[in-house]
Amino acid sequence: MTEKTPHILIIDDEQGIRMSMQMFLEDTGFQVSTAASGQAAKDIVQKAKHDLAIVDMRLGDCSGDRLIPELLQLNPDLKILIFTGSLNVVIAPELSQCGVLPSDVVTKPVADLASLEEIIRLKLDKEHDA
Amino acid sequence: MELDDKRLEVRELEFRPVKGRIPVLITFLLGVLLIVLISAYTHYGQSTRQKYVTWTRLAVQIRSEATTGHLYLEEALMGSDDVTLEATREHWGNAQRNINLLLDGGELGEDRIPALIATDCREQSADVKRLLDELVNQCELRLEIGDLARAGTAYDNEFDLLYSEMDGNVAKLVSCLRAGIDHHSQVFEVTQVILTVILFLITGACLWLFAAFNRQIDKDIQTISATSEELNATNEELNSTVEELQATNEELEAQYAELTQTHDNLQTEQRERLELQSQFSQIVDTSPMGLFFYELQEDGDLVLLKTNAATNKILGVDCSQMVGLTIEEAFPPLARTEIPDRYRAAARDGETYYGEQVNYDDKVISGAYEVWAFQTEPMHMAVFFQDITERLRATEEVKALRQFLEDIIDSMPSALVTVDGQGNITQWNHSAEELTGRTTREMVGTVFTESIPALAGESGMINQVIHERETYTRRKLQLAFNGQPRLVDLTIYPLAHVDGAVIRLDDVTKRVRMEEMMIQSEKMLSVGGLAAGMAHEINNPLAGILQNSQVLEQRLSQELPPNVDAAAASGISLQQLNDYAQRRGLFKVIAAIRSSGEHATQIVKNMLSFSRKSDKSRSSVDLAKLVDETIELAWNDYDLKKNYDFRRITITREYGPGPLAVSCERTKIQQVILNLLKNGAEAMVETQRLRPPEFVIRLDRDTQGAWLVVEDNGPGITEEIRNRLFEPFFTTKTSNGGTGLGLSISYFIITENHNGTMEVESLPEGGCRFTIMLPWENGND
Numbered sequence: 089m090t091e092k093t094p095h096i097l098i099i100d101d102e103q104g105i106r107m108s109m110q111m112f113l114e115d116t117g118f119q120v121s122t123a124a125s126g127q128a129a130k131d132i133v134q135k136a137k138h139d140l141a142i143v144d145m146r147l148g149d150c151s152g153d154r155l156i157p158e159l160l161q162l163n164p165d166l167k168i169l170i171f172t173g174s175l176n177v178v179i180a181p182e183l184s185q186c187g188v189l190p191s192d193v194v195t196k197p198v199a200d201l202a203s204l205e206e207i208i209r210l211k212l213d214k215e216h217d218a
Numbered sequence: 219m220e221l222d223d224k225r226l227e228v229r230e231l232e233f234r235p236v237k238g239r240i241p242v243l244i245t246f247l248l249g250v251l252l253i254v255l256i257s258a259y260t261h262y263g264q265s266t267r268q269k270y271v272t273w274t275r276l277a278v279q280i281r282s283e284a285t286t287g288h289l290y291l292e293e294a295l296m297g298s299d300d301v302t303l304e305a306t307r308e309h310w311g312n313a314q315r316n317i318n319l320l321l322d323g324g325e326l327g328e329d330r331i332p333a334l335i336a337t338d339c340r341e342q343s344a345d346v347k348r349l350l351d352e353l354v355n356q357c358e359l360r361l362e363i364g365d366l367a368r369a370g371t372a373y374d375n376e377f378d379l380l381y382s383e384m385d386g387n388v389a390k391l392v393s394c395l396r397a398g399i400d401h402h403s404q405v406f407e408v409t410q411v412i413l414t415v416i417l418f419l420i421t422g423a424c425l426w427l428f429a430a431f432n433r434q435i436d437k438d439i440q441t442i443s444a445t446s447e448e449l450n451a452t453n454e455e456l457n458s459t460v461e462e463l464q465a466t467n468e469e470l471e472a473q474y475a476e477l478t479q480t481h482d483n484l485q486t487e488q489r490e491r492l493e494l495q496s497q498f499s500q501i502v503d504t505s506p507m508g509l510f511f512y513e514l515q516e517d518g519d520l521v522l523l524k525t526n527a528a529t530n531k532i533l534g535v536d537c538s539q540m541v542g543l544t545i546e547e548a549f550p551p552l553a554r555t556e557i558p559d560r561y562r563a564a565a566r567d568g569e570t571y572y573g574e575q576v577n578y579d580d581k582v583i584s585g586a587y588e589v590w591a592f593q594t595e596p597m598h599m600a601v602f603f604q605d606i607t608e609r610l611r612a613t614e615e616v617k618a619l620r621q622f623l624e625d626i627i628d629s630m631p632s633a634l635v636t637v638d639g640q641g642n643i644t645q646w647n648h649s650a651e652e653l654t655g656r657t658t659r660e661m662v663g664t665v666f667t668e669s670i671p672a673l674a675g676e677s678g679m680i681n682q683v684i685h686e687r688e689t690y691t692r693r694k695l696q697l698a699f700n701g702q703p704r705l706v707d708l709t710i711y712p713l714a715h716v717d718g719a720v721i722r723l724d725d726v727t728k729r730v731r732m733e734e735m736m737i738q739s740e741k742m743l744s745v746g747g748l749a750a751g752m753a754h755e756i757n758n759p760l761a762g763i764l765q766n767s768q769v770l771e772q773r774l775s776q777e778l779p780p781n782v783d784a785a786a787a788s789g790i791s792l793q794q795l796n797d798y799a800q801r802r803g804l805f806k807v808i809a810a811i812r813s814s815g816e817h818a819t820q821i822v823k824n825m826l827s828f829s830r831k832s833d834k835s836r837s838s839v840d841l842a843k844l845v846d847e848t849i850e851l852a853w854n855d856y857d858l859k860k861n862y863d864f865r866r867i868t869i870t871r872e873y874g875p876g877p878l879a880v881s882c883e884r885t886k887i888q889q890v891i892l893n894l895l896k897n898g899a900e901a902m903v904e905t906q907r908l909r910p911p912e913f914v915i916r917l918d919r920d921t922q923g924a925w926l927v928v929e930d931n932g933p934g935i936t937e938e939i940r941n942r943l944f945e946p947f948f949t950t951k952t953s954n955g956g957t958g959l960g961l962s963i964s965y966f967i968i969t970e971n972h973n974g975t976m977e978v979e980s981l982p983e984g985g986c987r988f989t990i991m992l993p994w995e996n997g998n999d
Contacts (some may be wrong), residue, residue, distance in 0.1 A: 104762025115769075115778055146754065172636045173757030174750075197761035197819055201768050 090140060095119045095137065096107050099129040100144040100171070105196070112201045118208070123196070126150035126158075133162045139212060140167040145148070145174065148156050153180045167211050170202075242431050245424040252420055256413045261617055263406035267399060273334055274395040276316045277343075283313035284350065288381055291357050295368045302363060310354050317347045342387055347386035356380065428997055468828045507585075508532045510601040511594070512545065516567035520545045520558060523598075532605045533583045551580050557589075563593045565599035575606065632722045635665045639717030655700045659981040666721065672697040673708070677992070680710055683719050688711040690768050694730060705730050731977065734941065739969055749825035758820050764815040771808050774799055824959050840877040840885050840918055841924055841992075848891040849915075852899070864899055868912040878917050880924045880973055880992045887992075890964040894928045894988050897960060901932030901986065923974065923993035934980040943978055968992070 096118050106164065113120045121128035127199050131139070139206040143157060145152035156168055168188055170177065173196045179188055192211075198204050204208045253593040287309035293301040319326060320343050323333035334340050342695075357378050360367035367373035502509055508529040512520050521544055540548040545558050552558060560571040585607040594600045617736035627634055633650035637643055637738040643666050646658040654661075654670065661669055667677035683690050692709045697706050707724040771780055776792050785792040799805055823921040852864050895913070902911035909931055918926040935943065941946045949958035970975040981987055 102758045102762055105758065106767055108762065111769045112765065112772065115772060115780060136955035142760075171762070173754035196757045197764045197815065199764065199816060199819070201765055 090212065093117065093119045094139045094208075095121070096208065097129065097132060097141040097147060097166075097170075099126070099141060099147065100121045100150045100208040101146075102144070105144075109204075110199070113205065113208075115144075116205050118193070124148075126155040129155065130158060130162060133159050133166065137163065138166055139161050140208060142169045142171050145170060145172040150162065153183060157182055158186065169208065171196060171209060223352065228477075228831070229964040242424065245420060245427055249417065249420040252413065252417045256410065256417060259406070259409060259413065263402065265412070265562055266402050267406075269332055270395055270402065272329070272331060273320055274392055274399065276320050276331065276387060279507060280313045280320075280350070281348065281385060281392070282317045283309045283316065284353070284381070284384065285390070285919060287313060287357065291360065292369055292374075294333050295364070297359060298658070299444040305358070305360070310350075310357055313350055314347075317343060317350055321347060324557050336394070336398050339391060339398065342391040346384060346387045346391055349380060349387060353377070353384055354379050374462065376672060384888075390820070412786045439695075456822075502526050505931055506604075507602045508601075508605075510537075512565060512601070514562055514597045514599070514636060518562070520562055520565065522548055532587075532603070535582055549578070549580065549583075551578060554738035561591050561599060561601065564593050565597050568593040575610065576603075597953070632724045632936070635661075635666065635723070636713075637680065641666050641677060641682060643669065650723070651725060653699055653704070672699070676708065678719070680719055683710040683712045684717055687714075703727075735969070735975065735977075748823075753822045753826045756818070760815055760818050760822065764812060764819070767808050767811040767815065771805070771812075808814060821959070824951055824963060835883055836881050837884055838879045839882050840879050841926060842878055844871050844873075844884065845891055845915060845917065845926070848888050848895065851888075852892060852895045864895075864909075866911065867899060867902065868910060869919075870915065871915045873917040874919060878919055878924050880994065881966075882992055886967045886971060890990070891926075891928075892969050893960045893964045895915055898928065898932060902930050904933050905984065907932070923991050926990040927987060928990075928993070929981065929985060929987045931981075931983075931985040934984050934986055935978070936980070940980060944976070969988045 097111060098106050098109050098113075098120060100109075100122075101124050103124070105154045106124065107149070110120040110122055120134055121136070123132050128148050129143075132138070133209060134139070141156075142151045143156060143159075147155065152170060152172070156170075159166055160168070168186075170188070170193045172193065177190075179190055179193070194204060287306055290301045290309055293305055294306050318324070318332045320334050321340065323331055323582055325331070334343055354374070360373050360377065363373065460767075462857035505526055505528055508531075509524075509526040510529065511524040512525050514520050522541050524541065529537045537903050545561060546553040555576075555797070557571075560569075562574075563569040564571050566779055569612040570593075571591040573587070573591075576587045576589050578585060578587060585605050587603045588606045589601040591599055627645070628648040630647060631649055632643070633653040634647045635643055635650050636645040636856060641663050645666055646656075648663040648719050651657055656669070666680065667674045679690050682688075689712065695706045695708050697704050705727045707722075709722040711720045711722065713719060726824065758876045772778065774796060775781060776796060783791050785795055789971075790880070809817070849869060898913060905911070912931050914927075914929040916925070916929075918927075944962050946962040947958040948962070968974040968990055972992050973995075974990060976991075977989045979989075981986050
């Protein structure tokens with residue numbers, strides 16, 4: 089069985105971030121979808137199965153704290169990485185309940201996207217192994 | 219005085235001779251007695267002799283009368299005409315009378331004849347009388363017979379025989395009497411001789427004593443003469459005095475006339491005085507002050523004579539019972555004080571005594587008394603006294619209250635100075651001493667504005683406050699005390715009831731600094747909040763910039779297959795595209811975008827440290843060691859671009875003894891120290907031509923915490939810059955400017971993360987001093 093290309097959903101209201109990340113990750117071998125809002129993200133997750141979602145905590149229509157549990161409800165297998173501009177991120181209790189860990193938080197900006205890629209692969213591998 | 223002495227001497231002289239007189243007098247009287255005795259004896263002897271002579275004469279006359287009678291008888295018988303019978307009888311009668319006189323005594327003419335006392339002679343006299351009587355009888359008989367009895371008759375013979383017997387007896391009688399005379403004469407003479415000898419001796423003794431007495435008298439007379447001379451001299455003086463006195467006397471007489479006139483007035487006055495005296499007694503009795511009258515007796519006892527009613531009331535005992543006691547008996551505790559002697563001096567010498575506070579306690583009477591003692595008349599004195607216990611208590615209370623108020627004033631944190639209407643200092647409290655370094659003793663009494671030259675400009679204001687009675691305030695006056703600049707709040711309050719003012723000086727230097735720090739801290743917090751909000755917003759676009767530039771770079775890369783494919787589809791080789799980008803410097807542009815993005819990222823990160831609370835990665839750090847390590851780091855970190863070489867800077871370390879361990883976040887404190895070193899090094903570049911750059915780094919400790927001082931000798935900073943130095947983005951660096959966050963981040967680390975303090979000041983000789991205090995307990999959440 090050939091290895092399946094991981095399907096990643098990028099949820100960020102900043103177009104420059106969505107676009108550059110999508111281009112970088114596609115170049116490095118991922119299948120990438122993007123969503124500019126929480127609602128759009130939920131729609132996409134409902135339609136297609138994704139392996140991992142990179143979620144910005146501040147979105148135009150909702151916060152990451154609310155969005156993540158909803159996404160997980162739609163797709164319990166979905167892996168979550170939080171990508172945020174805030175430095176002092178506190179994992180809310182509802183996120184902890186969903187299994188989100190402090191190590192799942194990556195702060196913007198990252199100096200090198202390769203490091204993000206590495207984090208993504210580690211996350212996927214871990215889940216895969218498990 | 220002198221005259222009295224002389225009188226005394228004279229009196230003694232008069233008295234002394236009495237002693238010598240008695241023996242003289244006795245001897246003299248004895249002599250006189252003896253003379254009287256001798257005289258009496260002589261008289262007695264002579265009279266005795268005279269008696270014997272008389273008796274002898276009588277006896278002789280008897281013989282002659284009898285012989286004559288005999289003859290006459292014979293003649294008559296013979297018949298002679300010449301002889302009468304009467305004459306014959308007369309002679310015989312005379313003889314008889316004489317013998318009777320001899321025996322019995324009697325009158326003979328005018329003479330008085332005493333009776334014969336000699337016994338032997340009396341017997342013969344008695345015989346004579348008997349014979350004579352016989353003869354007279356025979357005579358008469360013969361005369362009768364006449365012729366018959368004439369001579370030669372028997373009658374005559376018998377008669378003659380009788381007569382012869384009688385004559386013989388008379389002769390014997392005369393002999394006897396003569397023998398008596400001789401005997402008496404002999405005894406008398408012997409006795410007289412003896413008496414004369416005794417008289418002579420007594421006279422001698424008397425003369426000797428008298429001579430001795432005379433000598434004494436002479437001596438006394440000499441003394442008296444001397445005294446007399448003196449007295450004469452005195453007398454002369456007295457005479458002159460007498461003259462003067464006479465003159466005075468005249469005056470006095472004139473005055474006497476006046477006095478006589480005034481005498482009546484005086485009598486009136488005396489009546490009034492008596493009235494006054496009774497009033498005085500009444501005053502004594504009703505006086506609210508206690509009163510004792512004492513008498514000083516000759517044996518030195520000071521005896522209480524009288525008290526008044528107030529005494530009982532004041533002392534709470536019946537003092538009349540003490541009358542008659544000595545002062546020591548009445549008031550035993552006084553015996554241990556000077557008071558009895560003082561009272562005696564008052565009574566004896568009239569020395570007034572005042573006892574401001576006499577404490578007395580004998581269990582019954584107890585209290586403090588104010589006492590006046592004075593002489594009322596010689597050897598008498600009076601004591602006025604009153605109970606001042608209450609007054610003393612009140613005074614003590616006032617004193618305590620005053621002390622209390624002084625303590626309050628002294629314990630005031632403000633320097634409080636009171637001045638009178640002329641601006642003279644009347645009070646100067648502890649805080650004033652501390653603020654100015656001048657003591658109360660040297661300041662009180664001086665003129666305020668002269669003593670505090672820094673406030674000379676306010677003298678007008680002080681006067682205005684005193685006269686208009688309105689408070690005046692000036693805040694944050696910059697003054698210098700003891701060479702130290704101080705910020706002082708000055709308030710001048712007028713005194714309500716008297717001319718004067720209270721000047722209050724509050725050293726607000728620390729408070730102002732604290733306020734500045736608070737303001738700084740608040741700024742930091744608001745910056746922290748702002749930074750936190752901003753960071754998120756800025757990080758997103760930064761992420762966009764950085765990520766897109768990375769993607770751009772990546773998509774020009776030759777290693778990525780899609781790139782090769784896309785280039786081929788575009789009709790160019792990827793190599794050509796790369797050459798082009800290289801030639802046009804596109805890679806550099808991309809790198810510059812990334813670099814700028816990363817710089818911005820760093821700024822945002824730094825800003826976020828204002829909002830980030832401590833991460834609690836604390837450990838005990840030896841500050842000395844940390845400072846040394848950081849200096850090492852700075853050495854290696856020197857930046858040629860920044861125009862300074864850290865290795866050329868002299869570093870003087872003044873560390874206190876022993877390690878200075880403090881709990882802190884090691885890396886952050888290191889960041890702070892490095893920041894200070896870099897800042898100082900940069901600042902000293904400006905002045906390095908004037909003086910070799912030098913850091914002085916001090917470490918010290920006190921009860922509050924550990925102190926780190928970093929001093930540079932750069933140009934220093936102005937007050938304006940000092941106030942803003944810890945503000946974020948405030949910078950004086952013109953070229954290659956830093957972010958302006960270094961010092962503000964340092965400030966934040968010290969004050970917010972470590973609860974410490976951080977201050978900066980400009981040094982008068984140039985340069986800056988940063989002072990950091992890290993408290994021992996600096997836990998922060």
